[in-house]
Amino acid sequence: MTIKRGQDWGQLVERPDRLHIFDDDSSFGSFLSDNRALDWSSMNFAILKSEAARDLGLSGARTESSQMLRTSFDLIEVQAQVGDLRITRFLVGHAVLGNGFFRGRTVGVFNVSFHAGRDWAPRAHPNDGKMDVVEFAKDMKFAQRFAAYRKLKTGSHLPHPDISYHQSNQYQFDDLRATRLTVDSLDLGAVKTCTFQVIVDAVTLYW
Numbered sequence: 331m332t333i334k335r336g337q338d339w340g341q342l343v344e345r346p347d348r349l350h351i352f353d354d355d356s357s358f359g360s361f362l363s364d365n366r367a368l369d370w371s372s373m374n375f376a377i378l379k380s381e382a383a384r385d386l387g388l389s390g391a392r393t394e395s396s397q398m399l400r401t402s403f404d405l406i407e408v409q410a411q412v413g414d415l416r417i418t419r420f421l422v423g424h425a426v427l428g429n430g431f432f433r434g435r436t437v438g439v440f441n442v443s444f445h446a447g448r449d450w451a452p453r454a455h456p457n458d459g460k461m462d463v464v465e466f467a468k469d470m471k472f473a474q475r476f477a478a479y480r481k482l483k484t485g486s487h488l489p490h491p492d493i494s495y496h497q498s499n500q501y502q503f504d505d506l507r508a509t510r511l512t513v514d515s516l517d518l519g520a521v522k523t524c525t526f527q528v529i530v531d532a533v534t535l536y537w
Contacts, residue, residue, distance in 0.1 A: 339457060340386070340401040340537075346374040349536060351393055354379045355422040355514040362405070362420040362533075376536045381423040381514075382456055383537060384444040391537045398536040403456050405532035406441050408513055410524035417518060424450070425513045425526070427503055428466075432475055435468040437503060439526050449485030453497065459530045460497040467492040499528040 350373060352358040358377050362370070376391035377383070382403070383390050392398065408419045424445045428436035440451035440462040451462035466475065470492040481487040488495055503509075508520035 340399045342397055343400045345393075345396055345398050346536065349374050349376050349393065351376045351378065351391070353377075355381060356516045359420050359422055359514050359516070363418060366418070370533050373534075374536055375533055377422070381444055382442045382535075385442055385454075385456060386537055388537055391535075393536075401457065401535050401537065402531045403533050403535045404441060404459060405529045406439065406461050407527045407529055408511075408524060409527075410511055410518065410521045412511070412519040412521055419513050419518065420529075420532075421513045422456075423514050425511065427505075427509045427511050427521070427524075429507075429510055431466075431479060432472060434507075435505065435509070436466040438464040439501060440464065441528075443485070448479075448482035450482060451495070452485035452488065453495075457531070459528060460499055461501060461526060461528050462495065462497050463501050465494045467494075501526045 352361065352375065355377060358375065376393050378393070379390040386399065406421045408421055408425060410417045421441060423442045425439040426436070428434065438445065438450050440454045441456045443449050443451050443454045450464055454462040466478070474492060478487040478490060478493060487493060502525045504523045506522065508522055511518045511521045511524060
């Protein structure tokens with residue numbers, strides 16, 4: 331069930347007997363991408379170090395606890411053409427498209443608010459049925475970009491005429507220039523087009 335930002339989220343329960351534990355968001359995304367045929371809804375997952383946990387005020391799952399916080403999580407499905415290879419990937423936290431933050435067009439697609447300690451998407455929540463898309467304009471001047479980068483720490487970079495922000499359940503990126511795509515900090519290579527689609531209540535995560 332999707333929720334609104336600020337609402338109570340999750341339920342404190344006994345630690346499940348069978349818990350699939352992953353080191354980080356990227357390794358969890360790799361498991362999901364390699365096991366699309368599994369019934370994820372019947373499985374229990376935990377991530378030891380996760381940027382997704384920041385929305386809960388945590389750094390990751392506390393798997394040694396007898397009780398854990400159970401939460402429903404949306405995922406974002408990414409489909410991209412990287413050279414001759416068609417890639418499908420599932421992201422927990424974020425994807426970034428760009429060839430370096432301080433030059434050219436940079437686009438961030440977020441399921442959660444934070445990336446690398448910065449609040450890129452202040453309205454994002456990982457169970458609201460939406461992704462948050464933040465785009466820094468190609469012609470944004472270096473000084474303005476640097477100032478915005480500093481303001482990302484507190485989420486105060488918005489509003490700005492050279493930064494667009496919207497929420498949606500799908501998004502398509504297109505650019506004539508090959509642009510590097512990273513998903514949960516994993517570099518997937520250069521793309522010219524890729525699509526993003528929200529999968530609502532895709533997995534259950536324990537913290």
